[in-house]
Amino acid sequence: MTEFIGRGQDLEVLQREFDTRRASLVILYGRKRIGKSTLIQQASRSRLAIYFQATLIDDSLNLAALKEEISRVLGEDPVLEAISDWLGVLHYVARRAEQKKGLILALDEFPYLVGGNSALPSVMQKFWDSKVAEGGALKIVLCGSLISQMEELLAERNPLYGRKTLAREILPMPLREAAEFVPQWEPAHQIMLYSILGGIPYYLSLCDPPQSLAENVERLFLAPSAPLQDEPEFLLRSELNEPRRYASITAAIADGATKASEIVARVPGLKEVTQLSPYLVRLQQMRVIMRERSLDADEHARNHRYSLQDPLFKFWHRFIRPNLSALARGFGADVWVRNIQPLLNDYMGPAFETIARDHLRDHAQERFGVPASEIGRIWGSDFEIDVAGRLLDGSAVYGECKWENSTVGVSIRKHLEEAIAKIRYAEEARAKHLVFFARKGFSNELQEVANVDRGIQLIGLDELVRRSHPRPGGNSTPPL
Ligand SMILES: Nc1ncnc2c1ncn2[C@@H]1O[C@H](COP(=O)(O)OP(=O)(O)OP(=O)(O)O)[C@@H](O)[C@H]1O
Structure with missing residues (x-):
């Protein structure tokens, strides 16, 4: 496993929260692969912590798996075994937290849990409002990558509204931290890598520093079944309901449509700018695209322009998407020599x-x-x-x-x-x-x-x- 890199501020904020004497309800969110789980695990090192990663299985199976994890950390207990509902489990964990004088309960992929049991936010609210955790020993962290759903949790209409003690979005790493994944590379190549992968620790952790930039790009994007060859499409599919529509919109922007009207004209099935707006908002929320105004322009002027923000999307649309057929036929090395390397400076x-x-x-x-x-x-x-x-x-x-x-x-x-x-x-x-x-x-x-x-x-x-x-x-x- 790679050594833990960077995230100084996030760690500091989380640890300060874990050190407080009041109960904590932390909402932590950020796009897939951004390093949320790794961050929670690092922040809770040297503390007693139950870390549970929910999956898309039925609610009862997730609850059973959580109980198993609790037993693994705190020891088997017939009292826990007899509990069969979320509220009971939360009360049990709160009691044990008091006994142990401090316990973190991290529920990762919380939206999966809510997907399987829509009453869960109300159950959490009921638990929180019962003040059982008031002693301050229990720290709950709810974590998720479906940003829209995590933001929904914080919305006024949601039962958990007003209960959180900390909400934090985990962002891509800055260049200086990303460069530490390839510490022996010269700065120009570190910057090029960052401009290809962005500050997403999972992608950066796939790099093999003894290999060159070209070898890494070939292995990650160009070789048959390369792990990042379909990554932007995978991300859209895993986060959104209409991935095809979102993919068409990002492709239109990548191909040079910068105004909403130009994007509408290039996306099949869209007729009005008003139809496009919710998609653009969601893509901005995910930081896949951004909306920019010339700083010199009047704030209300309609001269905003859209562009891709995420480096991986930029690189993929520029160099991978147009070459997918050649890549599928095994011509990765030729694609690099003819279609990528000569254009890299232009991209940079x-x-x-x-x-x-x-x-x-x-x-x-x-x-x-x-x-x-x-x-x-x-x-x-x-x-x-x-x-x-x-x-x-x-x-x-x-x-x-x-x-x-x-x-x-x-x-x-x-x-x-x-x-x-x-x-x-x-x-x-x-x-x-x-x-x-x-x-x-x-x-x-x-x-x-x-x-x-x-x-x-x-x-x-x-x-x-x-x-x-x-x-x-x-x-x-x-x-x-
Ligand atoms: N701070 C870090 N330093 C080094 N490597 C990291 C760091 N954060 C994440 N990673 C690497 O990235 C991988 C993905 O991170 P992690 O599983 O924490 O992301 P996540 O946001 O929880 O992802 P998902 O939402 O897809 O489950 C880790 O397995 C690890 O290899």
Whole structure:
């Protein structure tokens, strides 16, 4: 098993909750493979914990399996064996938690349990309101990947509304944590891997660091029966009721439809934008797609555009979907050489911009001494600013990113200043920071300019993936 990586903040929040003296009802959710179970297990290490993973079987079978797990952790007990309902089991666990002076009960895939027994949220409410757990020894964690159903649990109409003591969505890992799955790789390859798999720990854990990026891509996507060859379709099928409709919508967006009207025109069976809206909302909830507005535009302007957000979906639609027939016939190696490798730098351009924006969102404090209030981009009819935003002190940030094979010179600054002159955004800002991101670093001339001008920051790849401890074995990335 891979060693546990990252998740510092999530762990801290959970452990703080487990340390409180009151009873806890934690709702933890996040898309499939995001690492919820691993996180709960890590957070409850060195504590007494019952971790139960529900499945799609009948309610009575899930309850029986939970009782078995309780017996395994707490020891066999005829009292437990005689209990045949959820409320009884919850009361039993609460009593044992008091005796043991602390116990975590984690019910993973809670929506499966509710699917088999729709009364379960009311049972939990009844249990909670009976104040049996008030002593604070019992910590209940309800966990699930069906995000819509977990959010439903928190909704006002649901019996559990207002009872939770903590609700937390588990998000994809940031680049710096993801890079730790392939610690000996050079930063460019770590960033490329992140732009292909995203921050989903399960996908990252499938990587074999001694192998090259190409070998990993071939094994994960291109070989016959490769584990991620159908992953986006699998995800849609496992989370949603109309996977075909969702798949058509993501395909339309991947193929360049950015406005709702353009998407409707490409998806069979849809006629009106209003019909499309619920699907778009759900896909945004799952962070498969995102809706963006140029920061310069009026908030109510109708110039939003949709794009794929999830890196795996982006990579799959760009390189796997068009080649599925060749892959099925065993031509994975040829697909890599002819159809993927020559286009990877082109793919990385926008992916690198996303990484730059994420970096400023997460690390503005460390760079500028003040957090960011908004980071996005600005576009007009004849220009685009890759990175733009404001910091909490009212200053403005603008940036440009270059995933090119050569160092970046002073002309990049002129180019960015020309674009800034065309916009109205943050005209009143007191200060302006310019930030440049480059794969191959910066010319001496630009470095000298940045040494003198404190309003300019140059960021190389090493800084983006910088980790707290050095890479074991130094730079020993296998060739691409
Ligand atoms: N923090 C982590 N560090 C290292 N590996 C991790 C981490 N989190 C998850 N993984 C890897 O990802 C795999 C999937 O994680 P996990 O089963 O926890 O996800 P999940 O969100 O519960 O998934 P699902 O909803 O599909 O059941 C784990 O088996 C583990 O290999």
